Amino acid sequence: MRWIVSLLLFVAAPAAAQMTVYPPSSNAVPVPMHAGWNPAADYISIGQDEPGYRSWYAAGPRHAGAVKSFNAYLTEWGVSGILPTWQILRTATSWQRCGGAPFEVPPTTEWPHIVQTLRYIKDYVVPTVGPVEAVSAYRNPNLNVCAGGAPESAHKHYSAIDMVPLRQTTREELMRKLCAVHARRGTDYSVGLGFYAFLRFHVDTTKYRRWGADPNVASCPAIIKPSDLASVTMGPQTQPTAEPATTIGAKVVYAPHGTDPLAPTPVSTDTQP
Template sequence: MSFQVLSAYRGAMRRLLTTLFALALATPAPAQPAAAVATGTQPVLLPAPWNPIADYVEAGQDEPGYRQWIAKGPWRLGQVRQFHDYLTQSGVSFVAPTWQLLRTASDWRRCGAEPFEVPPQEEWANIVNTLRYVRDHVVPYVGPVEPVSVFRNAALNRCAGGAPESVHKSMSAIDFVPLTPIGREDMMRRLCGEHQRQGPRFNAGLGFYSKMRFHVDSWKYRTWGRDDHGHLACPKVVMPAPVIASAPAGGVGPVAEQAAATSMVSTTPVLKPRESVTTLPVKDPLAPL
């Protein structure tokens, strides 16, 4: 092979290699499988938003449902205003929004009942001490709470599976859920501890249902419900029997009877239901209070 031919061959090979190298640089690398890129990582799961009322309040018993309920019976507005004014005079109108205190039962739709109801006026006094207890001994320990069931007439109480002696029928009882994120056992611990200290003064009943729903009334001092491990939510507390002075030998005379009466220890002093302790302005009960 002559020198000229060999030189031309080498030049052609250099140009070919240069072209192939340039093409290799210009070609993008094949995409890696997604699984390979994500090897060793887990998908990020965001916590669900805190919304405990979703388990108990459905459309129709929410705020738009309340406004529709008023619109269907305009006469109800006057009844609501009277109830709101009564709560204001009693110093408990801002413990919870007035319209939420008119919620009936969570099963109202299944039972063919109204989602809201203004109870008879003779029952209004029964809710005052319950709201006082909630204001002073529930909210400070678990934060704001929302009523999900308050007054139930007798027919609705039967349909909803309430006990025949349920104090929801007399408007002493309110079922709540907390609005501040809190664990169920932590909620129980806080409420049970304060209930042991202050419950007797208010004849307060405290009960726990599934999830975050709990019950408060001012009818009788007691507790019920269990935690997620099957244990009693609140430890049993034995109330001491009243202490009565011993009668003197020879019978009980007027002086001994008076001594016995004045020496009795009372753990449940009567609280006046109409005691007024508020100076807060009255708001429109139609608005979210």
């Protein structure tokens, strides 16, 4: 009997090793990972991973209390569980070099800005490219400067999230899919879409624009530019100059619920993701 139990444990171990286990304060469902496929690894250092979050969370009651309040806010506005809480509290990839914290709960005045971004990710990013992992979100003003962010970076105001896909793909396929849905629905949500080297991409809901790809082609095929060939270290941390911000297409109509300033009802009849 003992050898049968040992055999069952041996067979089950590989499957368990492929599942991501999220720490407390997260409502997200674990995502199966293909062996050897971890596009977030190049951007996440020890201390900004799951064990690092647990250590940060347990460092004092201030962190735990702030996370609890933040989770309650996300639940209130219907955007909890879209991405794990610990991931959307990640700061800059260069947090260590800049002497910053690996995780940070933004000031409450910035919380409304992430609501619309999470909605767009839920409604159009995940249905288009599959599950994603957030590798960088809020950067306080000092960290934003050190990380090379623009003076009014959407990260500084907690509207932006940098992500990588968890479903195996190519850079060209990722760009084509995200650009196509951005061309259809990005104006409704005022989405900024940016591409960095490799598979890291940026989404914010500050204003409609796109960079890192041909701005004149709706499907934006993967045209490799010199700026796209940055190293893993420099590419994700440098905010390239965005295309001129223009509002194109339908006007945003705000939904009549609560006082949420970031809850537009898309006026387009296109219901495809």
